[in-house]
Amino acid sequence: MEYETPLFFHVMQYADRADRDVVDMVSGNPDWEPPEALREGLRDYASLEPDRFQYGPSEGLLELREEIAARRGVDAEQVIVTNGAGEANYLAMARALERDSGDEILLTDPVYPYYPGKTTMLGGTQRFVATDETGQLDPADVRDAASEETAAIVVNSPNNPTGAVYPAETMEALVEIAEAYDAILVSDEVYDHYDLSGEFASALESDSAHRIVTNAFSKSMAITGFRVGYAIFPPELVENAKSRHMLVNVATTRPPQYAVLRALRETPPEYYEENRALLRERVDTFTDALDAAGAEYTTPRGSFYVMARFEDYPGTLENVERLIDEAGVAGMPGEAFGDSRSAWLRFALVTPRVEEAAERLATYFG
Template sequence: MTFHSEKMQKIKPSGIRELFAKAQGIPDTISLGIGAPDITTPEVLKREMRYAVDFNYNNYDQSPGNPKLRTMIARKYKEEYGVDYSSDGVLITCGGVQLVYTALQTYLGKGDEVLIQDPSFLTYPHQVHLAGGKTVWMPSTSDFKIDIEKMKELVNDKTKMMILNFPSNPTGAIMEKHELKALVDIAVDHNLMIISDEVYEYYTFDEKKHVHIGSIDDAYERTLTANSFSKTFAIPGWRIGFGVSTVEIMKPMIGYHTYVIANATTPAQVALANYMHTDEAKEFQKYIKNEFQQRRDAIVDGFNSIEGIKCHKSSGSFYCYPDISESKYPTGEEFSNKAFEDARVVLVPGTEFGPTQTKNIRASFGSVNLAKIEDVIHRLTRMLEQSKGK
């Protein structure tokens, strides 16, 4: 028996997951495909998780989240950005993905338009569609910031919100505070909500500091920040994300979350509440940032050393986004197919992230160490050199 689902017809399977599956079990493959850290979860945090289970924190918790964890998250924003959030303005979800989806389901009406940067994290447009909204793509500048002049022209009566994500997946770009302020001003002028996905807040390089959008003048009352512990503490499988905002914005979202999820995993929340402000946690964040900066240097230099490839220096996250349009395989799709077949390297074509992204590929350095990066550059150099004779 088959049943028809109209809304799922527009949903295509995640190309990244397909690539991931294709590469599984094929020997000697190096994957720069999936956006997850290869760093082991900190021992102290693992121990906190074991304690939480052993001390029987295995029941339902409060629906918006464990009260201690909500308080700890509010404290984090005060300490790190000087911004006051009530713990009632915090919602703990099953990953950052569920936080964004909950916001879209809560706030979008049929046909409402959502401004999303081209390119962006591939989940957003699918979530917008599932929530009944329509994605409107904001063009990027050559250094992968939002092109503010062009995006202004896209705002109309149906525009409800914009989704921002800096440091960016897939480009590694960040926008400076004054540039973000220009976006906030547009949101104020047109009464738009801002969803700011800041899951890579701790990975900014070259002394650049992360700008929390809720700290920018006039942004606070209209901004929902999405965040997650997946990348911060190398626990993507625990599925704990969170959002912070005003109590007014958060209250209806908590209502939605209660009926769909009830609560995010209890022992993981208890463990994180006990761990997140410890010295070990701070040390871990420093270590992982330093590690990613070294990898960023190696991979960006490596790509730029290959004839026909140009790569911007990522300012944050753990992605870089080389332009391969002057290589022998000038579209992302061709390049990534060839890289997989000939060099056993998994790379994601830019078209996964936005409709005009034919010239780029995304390389995640979250899960490849320096030795593997060197190997990848060597394999791709050889692949392109060998192709010259053909």
């Protein structure tokens, strides 16, 4: 079986090799500070007893699982701490497929490209449901696409790449569709702290044995390198997921879990509010420049990505490389996210050089 390497790596490597200064707007690595309590937790961990440097519980440190469970209104036994949201989604999709209730995974178009990649890796079949021009997903379209072969419906809200935020009625309807077809709704909520609309709704708001929620602290605490995520399973699905996690990873690293727990307990709400305010400013700065360049674009309601379409400049890999060489701005080709946005480019607003990048684009396309 052959796997496709995500285009992220190709674009980043191309930008690194460029013979000019390039503003990186490729990956979602927040450039702001992590919580101070997290740094303090890491410093404290270095002084702990030697036994704390050995294997931890495979499913995650109990105190962290209990903290997550209390915040999400579930039992700690339903929580598996994972190697980032990437592994959490892998475990969720694998668990959906191994139930022998079909081999088809319903994905949105546009789509975060790791979902179709995981589908292929797990031996599932991809089927796509188009979103509207704002990135919203119509449950009626999902219902029309679903069948007895549907094993899972995978959604991401707030969304990468469109910035859409699904309201409560959408999430409730998706859970109902999953129940009707004996499928699993996999709800990736990794950008939940970057809801700019006030409309975010978690799939956990529906009490169902047909939904798995995944998340991570990578984005919310600006620690993508720590790889601390989690998945929340229905009680009847969690044990096999724990076994798969143990076989794949043995356990997640202890020091980052300890530091995340400290940060969860001690970080005030203002930390997250300030980061959302910073993101709103960047959205305004960037979209103003896109207006000046005559571009069509999506205004994110959440997450931190903007998709833009420039006249006579389709979102191909070739054009992304050209933009790096000629404008000094690195984005992602729209074709990486599915057929429906192949004319678009995606830019991540997680760089202190957003204003500079915006000026370069306005000059280049203006």
